[in-house]
Amino acid sequence: MNGAANALEALPLLELRRLTVRYGAVTALRGIEMQVQQGELVTLLGSNGAGKSTTLRAISRLISPAAGSVFWRGADLAGVATETTVRLGIGHCPEGRRVLGRQSVAANLELGAWIRRDREGIAADLERCYGLFPRLAERRRQLAGSLSGGEQQMLAIARALMARPTLLLLDEPSLGLAPKLVAEVMATLAELHRGGLTMLLVEQNATAALEIADRGIVLESGAIRLSGPAAEVLADPALRASYLGSG
């Protein structure tokens, strides 16, 4: 590998520097450092309350860090509004799906493309989403609230894709889904990854996530306990220990 390529790779898409987040007296993140390179699928693992969702919320500026920074393409996101992070290319598929239950599947997807003005591109992406999730196409006129949990998850992912994000933040997409559906969702994410989408995937289902990820990062009580290539993290006994809450 030559020097120029190295220099390009050195500027990560996303970089967290000593990121600290507090909720009142509780410290949720303790100065964590991480990077996500263009095209990577990084999974953020850990037990409940380890700080995974908080990390995503800090990246899309739903919460402001107490200290440290989030850098996007080398620029500090301090003071940037959540609405703006979407326009910068950060898509956030929130915990608990949060589909707009009182609106149709199609309306949810259209709102996903809120920041875009290219009608033809939006129409093409809409068809692409329906191709990726045929069940959404069947139910496009139905209210999103009437969908099953799995379908709502697919809608949430599809809706986030409609903004054409550069980086997609996914908060526990497998939560509450039957094993068969978990496999289906993970297969879809793997397919998006092969298509070049950069993702930061928060998961409790560590095995399923590490199977499709390039790298894994394990959080414990707001600090990074373990990080490395997915296969190594999967094999590391510390992963299991972290989930059991010991150490």
Place this chain on the structure above:
Amino acid sequence: MDTLLQILFNGLSVGAVYALFALGYTLVFSVLGVINFAQGAVFTLGAYFTYLLIGGAVGANGLLAGLALPFALPFWLALPLAGLAAALVSLLVEAVAFRPLRRRRAEPLLYLITSLGAGVILVNLIQLLMGAEGYSLPADSLGALPVALNLGGAQVRTVQLVLLGVSALVLIGLTLWLEGSRGGKALQAVSEDATTARLLGIDSDGMILLSFAVSGFLAGISGGLVGLSISITGPYFGIGFGLKALGVLVLGGLGSVPGAVLAGLIIGLAEALVPSELSGYKDAVAFAFLFAVLLLRPQGLLGRPQVTKV
């Protein structure tokens, strides 16, 4: 002697205006979760704007005594313009009574006081400028239209038809906009889940402004219509209507558009069915009805059971 058909017609036309006015409250409530108590004053302003735009002159008592616009517009043009002017006032109310509190993440109760205060100031401003007297829109406001029409044997005042027709038009337009347009869907998204809307890139401040503008427009149009139908009784005339519309809003179910329409028509009809010799007790009948329904259905006719917003 009124026939039943006339009574029903009166009830429906007044009820349709209640619905229109109540929807203004609904829009702001669904986005912000608070009631804008300045709505009644904006309604009053809508009536005064309409009066002035059709060429009406200010009476003898205000600072603007004797003043009249140099032109006189036909009612059908004056009404939407008065609505637009009311929308601007509503935006001003947002900027003065809501935005500063929102920036400081104030308690919802505080909006009640600031918006009520803004409303009182507006009403007093009207009194200062135009006096405390009543104004009525001239009988020929509707141009060459006859005063009454014979509809299936019943005499129906043309004004009632105008009220019903305009309200229906605006309601249909509003529904189409909310359900069909990009902006309408985004407004609904903010109302359902503000955090998710932000994650989609929807600017919630912009949507709040939009809801205030539209609700001001609705209040202004309602004021103009009521002014045409029963005349403007003075600067305070919007307060009673504001309370009634608030009742309609609660009866229909907070945040429910079809609920507000249904409740508006029901309250309008309930009032119209009060015999004319007891018409002084109309409000009591309307609110007794409201009271009874809420005891049975606290969430309103078409409201969803209250869910705590996250």
